């Protein structure tokens with residue numbers, strides 16, 4: 393049975409218009425959390441409370457881990473083609489509910505409908521890639537490593553996998569992990585962001601309606617720090633996929649590996665966009681607007697520093713082109729047609745970013761475009777803001793603000809641009825706008841980043857390639873998506889075999 397709406401399965405009955413309290417999904421059943429505390433999931437466009445999110449306890453973690461562990465052997469024993477078909481059924485369900493998931497993303501965390509549609513589409517692409525699991529899982533063989541001896545390498549599931557995900561891509565990031573993990577024969581626990589978990593809730597409701605995915609294979613656990621730490625410590629959990637802030641990534645890596653788990657932890661970012669003096673501004677500036685202000689700058693790939701290369705006249709030309717575009721950029725609630733810069737996830741986030749701009753101004757920044765005075769009913773909107781960096785090591789130039797703020801840095805040449813970019817402690821993404829093949833060749837070779845863009849503002853994740861950053865933007869080694877996902881969710885086993893003839897002198901295999 394496939395539930396029609398959120399209120400039907402994963403939520404408690406609403407009474408008198410009160411927002412519903414979400415339920416966990418454990419062992420194929422929707423169950424109330426043992427939590428005594430909840431926090432509110434709000435619509436950043438209106439301030440309306442959409443749901444109450446239980447802050448699950450270690451008792452809930454125990455239940456989810458036990459259910460996932462119990463389901464894992466039978467799931468792993470299923471023919472790989474059947475697991476592929478189960479993931480394909482998930483792909484079909486996501487495809488059929490794209491519009492609904494898109495609207496949920498916009499309502500829950502604010503981003504514009506076009507962006508939300510894009511992220512749901514990327515999540516579906518990861519699911520599609522995982523449908524090819526029989527091919528992706530194939531191992532290696534070498535015949536005759538010694539006389540009569542052959543060696544094979546198999547991939548077997550790691551066991552129970554938990555994913556801990558951030559607020560800014562509530563559809564796409566869970567789908568970087570879930571389809572690959574279960575396709576490889578693992579069972580799965582998803583702990584979505586407590587700020588906007590209703591998209592995950594809906595995806596799991598869809599899974600509940602798919603007969604090929606048995607109870608316990610996918611579990612959903614709501615909550616925040618206690619739930620995360622419970623997952624990190626739990627002896628029945630074998631691997632952790634994490635995405636969030638750099639400090640949380642480090643915590644997850646340290647605590648998860650301490651209890652012997654395999655961990656991949658993708659962290660924060662501060663991404664530069666280098667604008668060379670030969671770049672076509674008609675192409676570069678719109679791409680930079682999308683990168684800096686799309687999703688209100690709440691993307692790990694957001695270009696948050698413009699590094700402008702050139703003389704005084706060129707700097708002035710770029711500055712005024714950026715200022716004009718930013719001050720006319722469609723800004724407002726994400727469900728309004730054509731909006732590029734939507735509200736941030738909440739008023740607290742908006743205030744934090746606005747305060748950082750105030751501090752930069754105190755340190756000598758010049759405000760080129762000021763969005764601090766623009767807001768909406770929920771107090772979560774901030775307009776596109778462009779500010780010169782007070783100096784190259786300032787908070788504005790170096791720290792992740794995760795809001796609609798573009799810092800301006802001006803340098804003389806590509807050498808200085810690369811020096812600035814590579815001095816960052818982060819290395820998620822970097823892009824260059826130029827017409828010069830020579831500059832591109834140097835940039836893509838020398839820049840220290842996991843994702844590199846050439847004349848594109850956002851070098852977005854592509855399902856068939858690994859996705860992650862370098863340096864403090866990622867702890868661990870295997871990236872998300874692509875073949876790295878299969879590497880992360882499997883253990884390699886090497887089998888060395890010698891088959892002797894049954895009797896001395898008898899031909900092997902002829903009796």
Ligand code: NAD
Nearest residue numbers: 557558559584585616617620636637640658659660661692
């Ligand atoms: P966050 O680190 O606050 O939260 C991420 C997850 O960790 C949530 O599920 C949360 O409940 C949990 N968590 C947070 N603090 C914790 C703590 N102290 N102990 C235990 N659990 C904790 O991240 P966020 O604000 O939701 O997301 C935004 C961040 O994610 C930004 O820094 C952004 O750059 C980063 N991000 C990175 C990528 C990437 O691919 N590198 C992608 C998207 C977002």
